[in-house]
Amino acid sequence: MQMEQLVALCKRRGFLFQSSEIYGGLNGFWDYGPLGVELKRNVREDWWHSMVTAHNELVAPPGAPEPYAMTGLDCTIIMHPQVWKCSGHYDLFHDYFVDCRESNRRYRYDQIVGRWVEYDGQRILVTSYQTGDDAAADIEQKALKFFKLRAKDKDRLQWTPGSISLDKISDMSDVLAPDAKSLGTLTAPREFNLMFETHTGALRDDSSKTFLRPETAQGIFVNFKNVLDSSRVKVPFGIAQIGKSFRNEITPRNFTFRSREFEQMEIEFFCRPESSAEWYRYWRDRRYQWYLDLGLAGDRLRLRDHDPDELSHYSCGTADIEYAFPFLAPGEYGELEGVAHRGEFDLRSHMEGKLVREGDGFAVEKDEHGQPRYRGSGKDLSYFDDETKERFIPHVIEPSAGADRATLAFLCEAYCEDEQPDEKGKMQKRVVLKLHPRLAPIKAAVFPLVKKDGMPEIAKDIYAALKPWFPVFYDEKGAVGRRYRRQDEAGTPFCITVDSQTLTDGTVTVRDRDTLEQWRVHKDACAEDIRARLA
RNA sequence: GCGGGUGUAGCUCAACGGUAGAGCAGUAGCCUUCCAAGCUACCUACGAGGGUUCGACUCCCUUCACCCGCUCCA
DSSP states (O other), X not given: OOHHHHHHHHHHHTSEEETTGXXXXXXXXXXXXXXXXXXXXHHHHHHHIIIIITOOTTSOOTTOSSOOEEEEOOOOSBOOHHHHHHHSHHHHTEEEEEEBTTTOOEEEGGGOEEEEEEETTEEEEEEESSOHHHHHHHHHHHHHHHTTOOGGGGGGSEEOSSOEEGGGOSOOTTEEOTTOSSBSOBOOOEEEEOSOEEEOSSOOSGGGEEEBOSOSHHHHHHTHHXXXXXXXXXXXXXXXXXXXXXXXXXXXXXXXXXXSEEEEEEEEEEEOGGGHHHHHHHHHHHHHHHHHHTTOOTTTEEEEEOOGGGSOTTOSOEEEEXXXXXXXXXXXXXXXXXXXXXXXXXXXXXXXXXXXXXXXXEEEOBOTTSSBSSBOOOOOOOEEETTTTEEEOOEEEEEEEEHHHHHHHHHHHHEEEEEEEOTTSOEEEEEEEOOOTTTOSOOEEEEESSSOTTHHHHHHXXXXXXXXXXXXXXXXXXXXXXXXXXXXXXXXXEEEEEOHHHHHHOEEEEEETTTOOEEEEEGGGHHHHHHHHHO
């Protein structure tokens, strides 16, 4: 399937529109249309239902070490600025980049390393975007090439001992960029702030600056004590939250996959440190299964454990649930959800202040005066276990899913084109969205076969009887084949048709979207029939 | 943000420095007894803003969006 076809369908049928489209659109923002809003709601509600409300805290689900409770939160988008300073987002999301005018590449300013070298009276800084030994070899080779020397002449280069990072250099004119052949091709560093800023209150100065949250997780951590004090939950337990997050991405791309405003479905699961590894594996597998259950096929969906060197600074284990989106190159996968073992990092950060890695553990980052760079809340976020009489900081497992990405993956997976014979027996292309019935925006459509003989009246009665139970669509216009095809494109799993036989025995046909099979049920029983099939 | 490409109706595609066309889709009606049928009518577009010109959809500039790279992640 080509992505363009899905994008066209989404617009044609009202799943997704570009935000502010009549003004030319806004890069990185998308609106859900009449069908899209129902689809996304179903994704969200199935997640909340299966993770939170349907969870039975009295018994351990398969694979879980023991029973656990689940509860929810709905936190604000704008929070105290200190939250982001302690979480690390404030520093992490203020990146400086330089561009190379020659190679048109962009580099993170602080990740370019270089060495001064002199030959024949000219002193230049040769740089590399690689790390460690790779960088050293890379730099040497580039220096030889720049001065047009052979490898055997490398002793004629005079190196200044030690490598330096680019942020120590003020003048770029003697810098040889990582992928350039000539000097001075790098632009001055420019800041890219990935957090949206705003101001709270009437004053607009640095003291009133606040941020739109770049993730929902922090709202959960800062409310950890509130939940403990108010809900009688005991470790292990999880807190779930669904909500909008904002990242001012440098390059929004690939339809809704990377948007600047997006919705997250996150769980922070708190457990005892010694059982955290077990819980991590449980959540990883549990979350993977959720996507499988909703119809993401095995070979386009995968669970990938991160390599140790890929782990975030705080994590001691992360797995991504990934989907082979059609806009990616063959063999490439895009992240739907990250399941991270975050240890005690987050709760400790909000107690003590922003943490940095120190040896095997973490320590509060200090400023030049030896004081905490960003001060924590000072509140005790540890947990006292009444049974064992132990106090500890719970470890955290974080399954963090993108609601828009999941929705997009379900759409991609559902998009099918097949061939079905028309009334003359000629094969016709059919576009059908094979969405899981639980996700389908419309569950059933009701048609009178023809608009006469009292069929519309019967169909309208059936429509009225179904409406209280699930979203239904009534249509009496044009040929029935056309109405079927329209519902196929909307992903409606069942079509109920009133025909002449209904007039005599009261039965209607129910048509299956995927197989096109039809069966007859009594018109008073079709709500039951379809509800059973949706479950 | 930088480089390359692309912007005409809901979709796919025409034409032209001088009145923007078609197919499909949509809407209304007629006709129709199960998979995009037929007939009739209707609706709908030059991404936006400047400039050149008697006149610009067409040429130039700017901008916005989309696609492909660099970068990043839910």
